[in-house]
Amino acid sequence: MSQPRVFLVDDHELIRSGIRSELAGAVDIVGEADEVEAAVEMILERNPDVVLLDVHMPAGGGVAVLRALNGRCPEVRVLALSVSDAAEDVIAVIRAGARGYVTKNISGPDLLDAIYRVAAGDAVFSPRLAGFVLDAFSLEGAQLEAADVDPDLDLLTPRERQVLRLIARGYSYRDVATELVISPKTVESHVSSVLRKLQLSNRHQLxxxxxxxxxL
Amino acid sequence: MSQPRVFLVDDHELIRSGIRSELAGAVDIVGEADEVEAAVEMILERNPDVVLLDVHMPAGGGVAVLRALNGRCPEVRVLALSVSDAAEDVIAVIRAGARGYVTKNISGPDLLDAIYRVAAGDAVFSPRLAGFVLDAFSLEGAQLEAADVDPDLDLLTPRERQVLRLIARGYSYRDVATELVISPKTVESHVSSVLRKLQLSNRHQLxxxxxxxxxL
DNA sequence: AGTGCTCTAGGGGAAAACCCCGAGCCGACG
DNA sequence: CGTCGGCTCGGGGTTTTCCCCTAGAGCACT
Known part of the structure; x- marks a missing residue:
């Protein structure tokens, strides 16, 4: 790739000007916008390689742009640019489809490097942010691990766990009884134990x- | 930082040798291991800046090493190295705490670059992989968006949605009735409608x- | 030999959930 | 103005859940 074709979205003229001068000659700036609607239209029209997108803007901010773009131009990579390094902002914009996130205190050469890397399909994050993102990413998984050593779950006997699983899926006592080839009364008995041990009061909580x- | 201190984990001597020669002089290789247990011990002992970790190994593979390391040395960054670019592998190792993932067809200079970037706290992924990771990351959120326009959910009246929410949380009819200041019979009526409209047969499925x- | 836990199972009963019926009130819409 | 849909209730019924109790068989540990 010769020079990546870059589109600028930021509601502050001053910032855009600063970015333009920092990147001058090293990338091909194919357009700019200072608000959400115009940005979306022009991006769809000009199809840049990389969109430099400000996160905090009136009318929904960068996330609104990403939502509007949706999947309509998957070949356009978006690099989010923000003064904030708050975890929520980062997560939100990544969920919305951004391929990178850097803060505005980045140096000119580093920004240039980030743009080239995003253009190449790489994921780019400021060092401090990489931590946030990957931590949040591994969170859901972490809950799973925790469950394995869940002290409450250890209280249950194998049979009780087996019954619990079926009950939680919405099986009636009779269904569970048929499935496990035991009497409904026995199922009832197991459920009773489970509820008592887990300190729950009914199967819905279960x-x-x-x-x-x-x-499940 | 002068030269990053790197630790090598791979069960193939040949690979380790190749990496050593590629990186020779550019990083400080402070140790190697060819299996999980030894790797964990030596990493804890030598506290390298970066661990180059093979994903596929006997006795649990790279994920096992990451689990064992757990949070015991957060300042050690792990760069996963693998022949596979299967999404599951990537996701698993990221969930376990790796800060980067590159495939073994990477060039020497690129690997060197990746190591420096990981050492700096950056997140590094092969271009093709960045897509996988971020897509998977935005998945849970995407489901949420989809729910807003869920055709089934549109069938329900506002009151029904309100009742549905409480019922799904495990409230009894009486509780819901108290909460909404209506008769339990009315709640029953709404639940009936909801079940019919969503083609479900009981509140557990709900x-x-x-x-x-x-x-919720 | 006794103790304790698990799995099994039943009786009996209170409460909740679910279903089918009808019915009144009100606002929106043609 | 009539009709339709949403919201509100009730009666009366079956099924399911949940709790109380008892109790035997098997197994492990002391």
């Missing part, structure tokens, strides 16, 4: 308890 | 339906 721990 | 759509 369902939620199980689904929170991804036991 | 709970699951709601929790799948993150409506």
């Amino acid at each position: 369902s939620n308890w199980a689904s929170e721990r991804h036991l | 709970s699951n339906w709601a929790s799948e759509r993150h409506l």
